[in-house]
Amino acid sequence: MTMHCSCLLVLSQMALGLTEVPSSPPSAPPPSIAYAPVLDADGDAYAQPMIAALPLTHSTEATRRALQSVTATNAFSEDGGGLRLGKVRLLKGGKLLLTNGVTTVEGSSGGGIARWATIAGRQMPGGIGLSNHATAIELPDFGWRSFGVAVGFGDRLELSYSHADFNTRDAGALLGIGQDYTFNLDTYGAKLRVAGDVVYGDPWMPQIAIGIEHKRSGDGALVRALGAAEVNGTDYTLSATKLLLAQSLLINGTLRYTKSNALGLLGFGSADDGYKLQFEGTLGYQLSRRAVVGAEYRTKPDNLDLGASPAWMDIFAAYALTDHLTVTAAYVDLGSIATFSNQRGGFLSAQVAF
Amino acid sequence: MMTAAAAALLLLQQVPAEGTDWDAEFGVELKQRDPVTGELPVDPFHQSNANAGAVPYDSARLVHDFGGREGIARIAARTVELSEADPRIAAIFAAHDTVRLKRTLSEQFCYLLGAGCDYTGRDMKTSHNGMGVTKADMNALVENLQAAMREEGVPFAAQNRLLAKLAPMSGDVVEP
Numbered sequence: 001m002t003m004h005c006s007c008l009l010v011l012s013q014m015a016l017g018l019t020e021v022p023s024s025p026p027s028a029p030p031p032s033i034a035y036a037p038v039l040d041a042d043g044d045a046y047a048q049p050m051i052a053a054l055p056l057t058h059s060t061e062a063t064r065r066a067l068q069s070v071t072a073t074n075a076f077s078e079d080g081g082g083l084r085l086g087k088v089r090l091l092k093g094g095k096l097l098l099t100n101g102v103t104t105v106e107g108s109s110g111g112g113i114a115r116w117a118t119i120a121g122r123q124m125p126g127g128i129g130l131s132n133h134a135t136a137i138e139l140p141d142f143g144w145r146s147f148g149v150a151v152g153f154g155d156r157l158e159l160s161y162s163h164a165d166f167n168t169r170d171a172g173a174l175l176g177i178g179q180d181y182t183f184n185l186d187t188y189g190a191k192l193r194v195a196g197d198v199v200y201g202d203p204w205m206p207q208i209a210i211g212i213e214h215k216r217s218g219d220g221a222l223v224r225a226l227g228a229a230e231v232n233g234t235d236y237t238l239s240a241t242k243l244l245l246a247q248s249l250l251i252n253g254t255l256r257y258t259k260s261n262a263l264g265l266l267g268f269g270s271a272d273d274g275y276k277l278q279f280e281g282t283l284g285y286q287l288s289r290r291a292v293v294g295a296e297y298r299t300k301p302d303n304l305d306l307g308a309s310p311a312w313m314d315i316f317a318a319y320a321l322t323d324h325l326t327v328t329a330a331y332v333d334l335g336s337i338a339t340f341s342n343q344r345g346g347f348l349s350a351q352v353a354f
Numbered sequence: 355m356m357t358a359a360a361a362a363l364l365l366l367q368q369v370p371a372e373g374t375d376w377d378a379e380f381g382v383e384l385k386q387r388d389p390v391t392g393e394l395p396v397d398p399f400h401q402s403n404a405n406a407g408a409v410p411y412d413s414a415r416l417v418h419d420f421g422g423r424e425g426i427a428r429i430a431a432r433t434v435e436l437s438e439a440d441p442r443i444a445a446i447f448a449a450h451d452t453v454r455l456k457r458t459l460s461e462q463f464c465y466l467l468g469a470g471c472d473y474t475g476r477d478m479k480t481s482h483n484g485m486g487v488t489k490a491d492m493n494a495l496v497e498n499l500q501a502a503m504r505e506e507g508v509p510f511a512a513q514n515r516l517l518a519k520l521a522p523m524s525g526d527v528v529e530p
């Protein structure tokens with residue numbers, strides 16, 4: 001080893017024209033590695049790599065995302081919160097405030113009583129979001145409580161579940177079904193955005209979604225006794241929703257093909273009535289990024305011939321207290337319910353969405 | 355012995371001359387910032403107000419709501435500043451000429467709001483080509499613009515009127 005090295009040194013010195021090969025004096029330290037003097041020659045200059053390592057800047061966001069490792073060592077992402085499952089963003093958010101809507105009585109993203117074409121949750125394309133809600137309606141003779149959960153997949157698909165209790169209070173006794181008799185309804189919803197965007201794109205091209213709502217009454221024997229043909233039923237919806245920025249107006253219209261009696265609380269259809277086409281609409285005015293006020297209208301069939309009013313109405317105010325928590329208060333007019341007329345009262349709903 | 359010879363040859367190599375222009379050597383074009391404006395040059399394009407991407411408003415009230423041309427210029431500059439500092443989208447701005455962007459964005463807003471400017475920038479498709487902008491990035495920028503307009507005291511309905519002009523351009527900006 002030592003032999004090799006000294007010979008190398010000799011050779012290089014010869015090459016450099018140092019013809020006089022000194023016989024190394026015993027006092028001088030034996031040369032260990034030939035290139036050491038070269039490295040030492042410039043000290044600090046070589047401590048740093050000649051070319052500073054450039055940080056890899058991928059030219060586009062798309063490239064950066066594509067190159068992202070699939071399996072995160074830590075599920076909590078560093079950029080912008082939320083969880084990560086492979087390349088899918090969980091609960092990361094990104095939607096503009098209120099563009100996920102609030103929650104309808106049937107558990108869908110929408111207004112209070114009208115379904116919208118919006119998708120629940122605050123996720124963006126490629127992400128998965130979650131929305132939870134609880135709603136209470138107080139009427140002169142009845143009380144409504146509902147709660148539910150919805151999962152949004154990108155800007156494409158919404159799956160929802162909601163459970164409602166409808167307490168008949170004293171009316172129950174008067175109707176002969178028992179004091180505080182409570183109707184139950186489970187609603188399973190799905191909604192698919194087929195075109196458009198509620199905010200972007202052509203101002204006259206709304207976000208359009210198709211959907212279903214499968215409802216199951218928990219009061220089989222009773223709703224049949226009341227004349228309903230079925231205990232379970234499915235609504236089909238076609239919704240269009242747009243935020244007209246120039247006017248700060250939110251416009252929504254939904255066509256619903258349904259045989260539900262009072263949403264389905266009283267079963268579905270009757271001996272001589274089945275599916276009918278109904279309309280529900282919302283007109284909202286955006287006061288700020290966080291606040292919107294408006295009115296809703298929803299027609300409904302009276303398959304059971306109970307003298308139910310042909311439509312429900314409300315005026316509402318929704319406020320996004322935080323990016324995640326939205327509260328909605330409304331004055332609702334549900335007309336006549338099970339022969340009890342003038343059912344007007346208060347609606348309060350809270351939604352927590354990610 | 356071979357190693358020794360190779361090392362000798364290595365030592366014989368000429369060190370490249372000091373001050374070699376490596377960029378020229380490798381064909382890298384260095385863009386020079388304009389000494390007056392501080393902007394980088396862009397590829398030639400056809401200049402036209404049509405590049406602004408929408409028909410302007412004609413409302414003195416609206417211009418007033420935005421604080422005139424100065425207000426608009428401050429809003430545009432602030433939007434860019436907020437975006438450069440916004441971790442969600444900062445990376446997109448880092449590699450671009452934000453000196454120019456502040457000017458051209460201000461011109462675009464000024465033109466669209468009918469405050470009497472001409473837009474001298476490129477059209478939206480060309481300016482954002484290959485940038486990989488997503489709808490989430492777009493939302494982030496909208497939020498920054500909203501924050502800038504709030505700071506300037508622009509009434510919300512007026513803010514929305516500007517957004518109404520910009521929102522339809524998303525198709526040219528956001529990568530499908």
Ligand code: HEM
Pocket residue numbers: 443446447450451454455458459462474475476477478481482487491492493495520521523524527
């Ligand atoms: C509708 C929404 C948008 C409008 C109206 C808009 C407008 C503009 C304008 C006027 C320019 C200047 C063009 C020029 O100087 O020739 C520009 C460039 C630029 N925009 Fe946008 N923009 C929008 C969305 C976005 C988004 C969402 C991002 C990224 C998050 C973005 C990032 C940039 C960058 C980095 C440049 C500089 C390009 C360069 O000079 O190299 N823009 N935009």
